Amino acid sequence: MTGLGISTRDLTIRYGDTVAVDSLDLTLAPGKIYGLLGRNGSGKTSLLAVLAAFRSATSGTVRVGGEDPFENAAIMSQIAFVRDKVDAQDSDKVSSILDLAATLRPNWDAGYAERLIERFDLPRRKRLSALSRGMKSALSVTLGLAARAPLTIFDEAYLGLDAPSRYAFYDEVLNDYLAHPRTIVLSTHLIEEVGSLFEEVVIVHRGRLVAHEESEALRTRGTAVTGPAAAVDAFVAGRTVLGSQQLGGTRSTTILGPLDDTDRAAARTTGLELGPVGLQDLFVHLTATAGSAEIVDKEAGR
Known part of the structure; x- marks a missing residue:
């Protein structure tokens, strides 16, 4: 069976x-x-x-x-x-x-x-x-x-x-x-x-x-970018943003899409932290975004 x-x-x-x-x-x-x-x-x-x-x-x-x-x-x-x-x-x-x-x-x-x-x-x-x-x-x-x-x-x-x-x-x-x-x-x-x-x-x-x-591929598609607000905004520009939170001058923005070694090096240079997004958090972001199906299709190139 x-x-x-x-x-x-x-x-x-x-x-x-x-x-x-x-x-x-x-x-x-x-x-x-x-x-x-x-x-x-x-x-x-x-x-x-x-x-x-x-x-x-x-x-x-x-x-x-x-x-x-x-x-x-x-x-x-x-x-x-x-x-x-x-x-x-x-x-x-x-x-x-x-x-x-x-x-x-x-x-x-x-x-x-x-x-x-x-x-x-x-x-x-x-x-x-x-x-x-x-x-x-x-x-x-x-x-x-x-x-x-x-x-x-x-x-x-x-x-x-x-x-x-x-x-x-x-x-x-x-x-x-x-x-x-x-x-x-x-x-x-x-x-x-x-x-x-x-x-x-x-x-x-x-x-x-x-x-x-x-499951593993989906988990790797989300990244939390955390650091000074201006640096975060510059890093995520042009990427698919699922959500963002800010406390004082620190911002944490969740993005959808793969990051390569160049991206990670750039994040370190500007003092940003890159972290994984749990499946539950990723689910919340995807289903809270207006037009979420269209956003995911666009990011995946469909």
Whole structure:
């Protein structure tokens, strides 16, 4: 099992007059862990719902494993869409929810499910309505991991977990992915916590694609330039500026784009400090900039 690839072309999703996803072109190769980032209302969940065949696109094309997933039983059985709520009745017991998953998921690993139940201390005999939010999140991630679906999507499913349980989940994602490669999409606001898992990062803003790059390549595209305001302004002139802050006579400006040895030497000569920009900070800058998609396209020469 190496996972399912994803492709969208001119994908648009509308709710009445609201455009949730706007002419999105995206290609995700199979067998990688992807981070899907976006602010509230960016269109992330709408995009994931279409990929998981929970709803149809308004227009454009969607392909998962080379096929349209909507009302496609063969593809749908290969997709696990794990959200922040368990898709079951409140009266269902944890044990019966797991039993149902075992009958529906062709790759279900009952032994792994049992190990996850123990790790998250899930009460098998309790009904869903009696579970705390944290226990519901633990059940959700257990269902997603043990399904071992070729395309597994976690849409903020782990937000209810406490910090130790979240880190346990991250460990499980990485270790089980290495043992059983598949395509995993993690949609999250906890970027610094989970960012080390991402092989590639997809950023959407206002329904449009802002960035799609390998995680390390994206991190190196942002640089914080700090020093005397006049020197900073001279250094960043002509570059793509994402944001700037000033305290007294010192300014820190975030720029997008690569720096070569000549640039770094010039910065040292003028007393400037060049620092990395964390993935979360870079995300904030990219999605806070008006027309951010156009700025990234311009910087990348597209």
